Amino acid sequence: MQRMMTTTIEQLMQTSQVKFGTSGARGRVNDMTDQVCYAYTLGFIQYLEKTQQLIQRAAQIPAIALAGDLRNSTPGILNACARAISDSGYQIINAGLIATPAVALYGLAHNCPAIMVTGSHIPEDRNGIKFYKLAGEILKQDELIIKEQIIALPADVFDAHGKFKETNNCLPTLDSTAFDEYQQRFLDLFPDNALAGKKIGVYQHSGVAREMLAELLEKLGAEVIKLGYSEQFIPVDTEAVRKEDIELARQWVSEHHLDAIVSTDGDADRPLISDENGQWLRGDIAGFLCAQYLHIDHIVTPVSSNTCVEKSGFFVDVKRTRIGSPYVIEAMQHYIEDHYAAVAGYEANGGFLLGTPIRKNNYLLSALPTRDAIIVLLSLLHSSVEQNVSLSQLSAQLPQRYTYSDRIKNFATEKSQQLITRYTQGTETENKTSIESDFPQFGSINTINTLDGLRITFDNGDIIHFRPSGNAPEFRCYSESDSIEKAQSINNIALQRIISL
Numbered sequence: 001m002q003r004m005m006t007t008t009i010e011q012l013m014q015t016s017q018v019k020f021g022t023s024g025a026r027g028r029v030n031d032m033t034d035q036v037c038y039a040y041t042l043g044f045i046q047y048l049e050k051t052q053q054l055i056q057r058a059a060q061i062p063a064i065a066l067a068g069d070l071r072n073s074t075p076g077i078l079n080a081c082a083r084a085i086s087d088s089g090y091q092i093i094n095a096g097l098i099a100t101p102a103v104a105l106y107g108l109a110h111n112c113p114a115i116m117v118t119g120s121h122i123p124e125d126r127n128g129i130k131f132y133k134l135a136g137e138i139l140k141q142d143e144l145i146i147k148e149q150i151i152a153l154p155a156d157v158f159d160a161h162g163k164f165k166e167t168n169n170c171l172p173t174l175d176s177t178a179f180d181e182y183q184q185r186f187l188d189l190f191p192d193n194a195l196a197g198k199k200i201g202v203y204q205h206s207g208v209a210r211e212m213l214a215e216l217l218e219k220l221g222a223e224v225i226k227l228g229y230s231e232q233f234i235p236v237d238t239e240a241v242r243k244e245d246i247e248l249a250r251q252w253v254s255e256h257h258l259d260a261i262v263s264t265d266g267d268a269d270r271p272l273i274s275d276e277n278g279q280w281l282r283g284d285i286a287g288f289l290c291a292q293y294l295h296i297d298h299i300v301t302p303v304s305s306n307t308c309v310e311k312s313g314f315f316v317d318v319k320r321t322r323i324g325s326p327y328v329i330e331a332m333q334h335y336i337e338d339h340y341a342a343v344a345g346y347e348a349n350g351g352f353l354l355g356t357p358i359r360k361n362n363y364l365l366s367a368l369p370t371r372d373a374i375i376v377l378l379s380l381l382h383s384s385v386e387q388n389v390s391l392s393q394l395s396a397q398l399p400q401r402y403t404y405s406d407r408i409k410n411f412a413t414e415k416s417q418q419l420i421t422r423y424t425q426g427t428e429t430e431n432k433t434s435i436e437s438d439f440p441q442f443g444s445i446n447t448i449n450t451l452d453g454l455r456i457t458f459d460n461g462d463i464i465h466f467r468p469s470g471n472a473p474e475f476r477c478y479s480e481s482d483s484i485e486k487a488q489s490i491n492n493i494a495l496q497r498i499i500s501l
Helices: 011-015 034-048 074-087 098-110 142-146 177-190 212-218 243-256 284-294 325-337 374-387 389-398 414-423 428-438 485-499
Strands: 004-008 024-028 064-069 091-097 113-118 125-134 150-154 198-205 223-229 258-264 273-276 298-302 319-322 343-346 352-354 356-361 364-365 368-372 402-408 445-449 454-458 463-468 475-481
Touching: 004 011, 004 273, 011 034, 011 142, 034 074, 034 125, 034 150, 064 074, 064 098, 064 243, 074 091, 074 125, 074 284, 091 098, 091 177, 098 125, 098 368, 142 325, 177 212, 177 374, 198 243, 212 223, 212 258, 212 325, 212 374, 223 243, 243 258, 258 374, 273 284, 273 374, 284 298, 284 343, 284 352, 284 374, 284 389, 298 325, 319 325, 319 364, 325 352, 325 368, 343 389, 352 374, 368 374, 368 402, 374 389, 402 485, 414 445, 414 463, 414 475, 428 445, 463 485, 475 485
Parallel strands: 064 091, 064 113, 198 223, 198 258, 298 319, 298 343
Antiparallel strands: 004 150, 024 125, 113 125, 258 273, 343 352, 352 368, 356 364, 402 475, 445 454, 454 463, 463 475
16 A cells, blocks of 8 residues: 655645745745645645536546746646646646646636646746636635645655656647637737737747747737747846846847837736837836726726826726735626626736626637736737827826836845834824834825835825735835836835835
């Protein structure tokens, strides 16, 4: 009889330091051993069984779709996930190395749970596993059930370091259905030759959708210039664009006379798009413009997003949430339960979540309530074509509020929490006095919002928002003002002050 070891996912989180991030597990690659990834997958499967989302009917064995990004560590994690699925008696749909929203769409369309191996935008020494139930990505209440699962691990399968003793390939033959259906979604949505006459640069770097994005643009009639292909993983963060990427964009538009540059983060759930001047658009501006193009009525966005969404008066209603797609999805669900039509959400990183089906360009676009980058990129490009304006002119139509974000890397989570507590533990008057004393450059405070982190609105309209990262030991700062120069300046001042405290 095979010897088994038992643990709970919650215990595993403590011993391995691989913990829940956004919609799944994240941790250092060295900590994400075969055993840990196998166990997390078993926990997800047991959650699906407990909630009756994996039920065998007649001779049909349920399947779980599996996909990943282009990190060096991804194939090994995929194999561990695949073995857990197989050992649990279920089929594996090997969707390959594709965009996260592509495998999510496949799961929704085929009534099939899905797993995506990706660390999204975080550095290559980390990775993650995103879990999708039948209704879409797991939410915070789902995490609680997964944490409770008691996992029985076959002791003789792993060595002392948590690696498989036998490294057999557990992935079946590639199934391209998820890739094909995701690409066709956009070919059906946009008119033939929708982007004819546009010259678009595709910043490929190490993004998993780099070839598909270029192919899509060409099929929609654009002239495509491929740029910046990399064999090494580059952690493109659409909320904190690297200085070298800012310079590259300016260089590329000048050299190739481009109308825009488009890109995504590592797993293509966050968009990056520049105008004809090589200026990267902020994610919350891109998300707003996408929602406007799709004629969304009810919008959900985190508290950190640009306030132009309210100031524009474009939407029937705007709901603010904590930062993270699970919170956006939960808020969208409340709208949907109240029978509101045309519901969507977007985050400050630009990721767009479509909560309800909508009709656009004589096509009924199905809901996709998970972050998607491609819908944003194509919507903005086609909007500029329809209005016969450049991307810079498109964004200039919005209320002129500017946001900026940056971060302090290698900043201990405990220290981050202590800083937030420092300004939130007293009465409102005491908290305002403490902040004004530590940050005298910004003047008097109007309001303090503690929905997620610490968001301070000053009497002059400037906003500073401090928040510990949920995915890495980083301290983030978001800022908003009436000019990009001032937004960046107050962000730099705030972060420098934090470092000195």
